Amino acid sequence: MDDYAKVTPEILTALESVVGVRNVSTDREKREVYSYDEVNRGYWDGEYVAEVVVFPESPEHVAAVLALANERRIPVTPRGAGTGLSGGAVPLHRGIVLSFEKMNRILELDTDNLTITVEPGIVTAEITKAARAAGLLYAGDPCSGDASFIGGNVAENAGGNKVVKYGSTGASVLALEAVLPDGSVTWFGGKRRKDVTGYDFVHLLVGSEGTLAVVTKIVLKLLPLPARVVDLLIPFPDTESAVSFVPRILREAKVVPSSIEFMDRTSILLAQRYLNIRLPHDDAGAHLIVQLEGNDPKTLADEYERVGDLCFAHGALEVFVADNRNVRDKLWKARKCLAEAIMAFSAHSCLEDIAVPSSAVPELMRRTAAITDRWGIEGVHFGHIGDGNMHINFMLPEKRPDWHDLFGGALRELYAAARDLGGTISGEHGIGLKRRDYITTMLDPAQVELIRRVKRAFDPNNILNPGKIVPEALS
Ligand SMILES: Cc1cc2nc3c(=O)[nH]c(=O)nc-3n(C[C@H](O)[C@H](O)[C@H](O)COP(=O)(O)OP(=O)(O)OC[C@H]3O[C@@H](n4cnc5c(N)ncnc54)[C@H](O)[C@@H]3O)c2cc1C
The missing domain is CATH 3.30.465.10 (Uridine Diphospho-n-acetylenolpyruvylglucosamine Reductase; domain 3)
Structure with a gap:
C-alpha cells in the first residue's frame, strides 16, 4: 500500500541543505533516466519515476538523506550504474533515487x-x-x-x-x-x-x-595475478554435446578453469552480427570457452592439452588455443556483447539467468527448446555453464501486442523447469521487481516470512527499496 510521504518543496530544501544544491535534481528528463535499469522498458513503461535524484558525495550525505527519509517516511532507492536485469533500481514507490556516481574513488x-x-x-x-x-x-x-x-x-x-x-x-x-x-x-x-x-x-x-x-x-x-592466461574456443556440433561435456572437464581433466562459458548457435551469429566480426568455426552448433590460468608455461600447456584431448574424445569439432591478448580479447568481446546484442536486435526481449546443478543443464536446455517452440518465440542461450548458470533468453524480432503474455507464459514454464531440476530462478541477476511475484514458486512460506522479518528488523518503516524481492502484500 502506497502511504508514503511525497517529496514536497520543504523536503527538497532539506535535501539541498544536507547534500548541497548541485547534488539534488528534479529535472524531469534526469528523473526518468535514473528510474530504469536494463530490463526491457515495456515491463513498466513510464510508471515509476523518482520525484528527486540525489547524488551523495560521502557516507555522511547518505546518512543524512536516510535519516530524513526515515523520519518523513519517503522511499529511497539506491542506484548503481543501472545495468541491472531485475528492475532492482526502479523506484517502485517513487520518492528519492540515490545515485552513487559521485562516490567513485x-x-x-x-x-x-x-x-x-x-x-x-x-x-x-x-x-x-x-x-x-x-x-x-x-x-x-x-x-x-x-x-x-x-x-x-x-x-x-x-x-x-x-x-x-x-x-x-x-x-x-x-x-x-x-x-x-x-x-x-x-x-x-x-x-x-x-x-x-x-x-x-x-x-x-x-x-x-x-x-x-x-x-x-x-x-x-x-x-x-596469474602470469599466464589461455582461452580455448571449442566448437561442438550441437548444444547437447557441448553442455553434456562440461562436467567432465573438472572430473576427468582434473583442472579448475577460471571460466567455462557457453554460446549456442544463435548467440554465435548474433555476436558476429553485432560486432561485425567472424568467429572461428561459426558453422558450429555451439561454442564453449574454457579459460585456464597459471604461472608455469609447461604446467599450463599440459592442462590445456588434457582438456583439448578430452574435448576431441567427446565430439568437439576443433580446439582453438588463444594465448595472445588480441585474440583472447576478441573472443571475450563476442561472449560479453550478447546481452546488448539481444536488446539491439529484438523488438521485445526477456533475459533470464536460471541456475541448476551442472548435471541438469542438458535437461534444462531440452525443456527450454520445448518451451520456446510451444510459445512461438525465439530462444538465444548462452551463459556461465561452468556454474550451471544459463542465460535463457527470449526474443521477438518484430513488435507484438501480445509479447507480455507470450513471455509470461514461457517464463512460468521455465521457472517450473528450473525448480523441478533442483535449480533456481536467478543465479546472479537478482529478484528485484521483475521476478518478485515468482519468488513464492521457489521459496516456501516459512522462508518468505523470514525475509519479511529480516527486512522489518533492518527497516521497520519500509523506506529502503520497498516492494522488491517479495510481493508487496507480504512486504
Ligand atoms: C550487458 C549486460 C551484461 C551483464 N552481465 C552480467 C554478468 O555477467 N553477471 C552478473 O551477475 N550480472 C550481469 N549483468 C547484470 C548487472 O550488470 C549486474 O546485476 C550488476 O551487478 C548491476 O550493477 P549496477 O551498478 O548497474 O546496479 P543497478 O542496476 O543500478 O542496481 C542494482 C541493485 O543494486 C542496488 N544498489 C546499487 N548500489 C547500491 C548501494 N551502494 N547500496 C545498496 N544497494 C545498492 C540497487 O538498489 C539495485 O537493487 C549484466 C547486465 C548487462 C546489461
Whole structure:
C-alpha cells in the first residue's frame, strides 16, 4: 500500500541543505533516466519515476538523506550504474533515487593484506585495472564490468565469468561500511580473512538488493595475478554435446578453469552480427570457452592439452588455443556483447539467468527448446555453464501486442523447469521487481516470512527499496 510521504518543496530544501544544491535534481528528463535499469522498458513503461535524484558525495550525505527519509517516511532507492536485469533500481514507490556516481574513488590498495577499499560508485573494471597495475587480481568479472558499479555488484552478488574458480562477488567481499535506514553508519567485517563473531552480516547484505542498508565502502579481497592466461574456443556440433561435456572437464581433466562459458548457435551469429566480426568455426552448433590460468608455461600447456584431448574424445569439432591478448580479447568481446546484442536486435526481449546443478543443464536446455517452440518465440542461450548458470533468453524480432503474455507464459514454464531440476530462478541477476511475484514458486512460506522479518528488523518503516524481492502484500 502506497502511504508514503511525497517529496514536497520543504523536503527538497532539506535535501539541498544536507547534500548541497548541485547534488539534488528534479529535472524531469534526469528523473526518468535514473528510474530504469536494463530490463526491457515495456515491463513498466513510464510508471515509476523518482520525484528527486540525489547524488551523495560521502557516507555522511547518505546518512543524512536516510535519516530524513526515515523520519518523513519517503522511499529511497539506491542506484548503481543501472545495468541491472531485475528492475532492482526502479523506484517502485517513487520518492528519492540515490545515485552513487559521485562516490567513485579507490580509497586504499593494501598490498600487505591483499585488499582494496573502494566507494560503491566505482566502475567494476576500474578495480580490476588498479589491482592488475599492482600485480594483483580482483576476481569479480561480470560481463557488464565496463559499466556496472561495484555497489550494484555487491547488492546483486553479481556473478560473471570467473565464478567457477573464484566464486561470485560475495566471495571477494571482506567488509562493508553500511548506512542503515535510520541513518546510522556501521562497519560489518574487516580485512581479516576469518570471522565468526556474531552473524555474518557482510554476506547477508551481499545480494540484499539495496533493501536492508546502503553500502558506502567496500573492502575486497585480492589475489596474486596469474602470469599466464589461455582461452580455448571449442566448437561442438550441437548444444547437447557441448553442455553434456562440461562436467567432465573438472572430473576427468582434473583442472579448475577460471571460466567455462557457453554460446549456442544463435548467440554465435548474433555476436558476429553485432560486432561485425567472424568467429572461428561459426558453422558450429555451439561454442564453449574454457579459460585456464597459471604461472608455469609447461604446467599450463599440459592442462590445456588434457582438456583439448578430452574435448576431441567427446565430439568437439576443433580446439582453438588463444594465448595472445588480441585474440583472447576478441573472443571475450563476442561472449560479453550478447546481452546488448539481444536488446539491439529484438523488438521485445526477456533475459533470464536460471541456475541448476551442472548435471541438469542438458535437461534444462531440452525443456527450454520445448518451451520456446510451444510459445512461438525465439530462444538465444548462452551463459556461465561452468556454474550451471544459463542465460535463457527470449526474443521477438518484430513488435507484438501480445509479447507480455507470450513471455509470461514461457517464463512460468521455465521457472517450473528450473525448480523441478533442483535449480533456481536467478543465479546472479537478482529478484528485484521483475521476478518478485515468482519468488513464492521457489521459496516456501516459512522462508518468505523470514525475509519479511529480516527486512522489518533492518527497516521497520519500509523506506529502503520497498516492494522488491517479495510481493508487496507480504512486504
Ligand atoms: C550487458 C549486460 C551484461 C551483464 N552481465 C552480467 C554478468 O555477467 N553477471 C552478473 O551477475 N550480472 C550481469 N549483468 C547484470 C548487472 O550488470 C549486474 O546485476 C550488476 O551487478 C548491476 O550493477 P549496477 O551498478 O548497474 O546496479 P543497478 O542496476 O543500478 O542496481 C542494482 C541493485 O543494486 C542496488 N544498489 C546499487 N548500489 C547500491 C548501494 N551502494 N547500496 C545498496 N544497494 C545498492 C540497487 O538498489 C539495485 O537493487 C549484466 C547486465 C548487462 C546489461
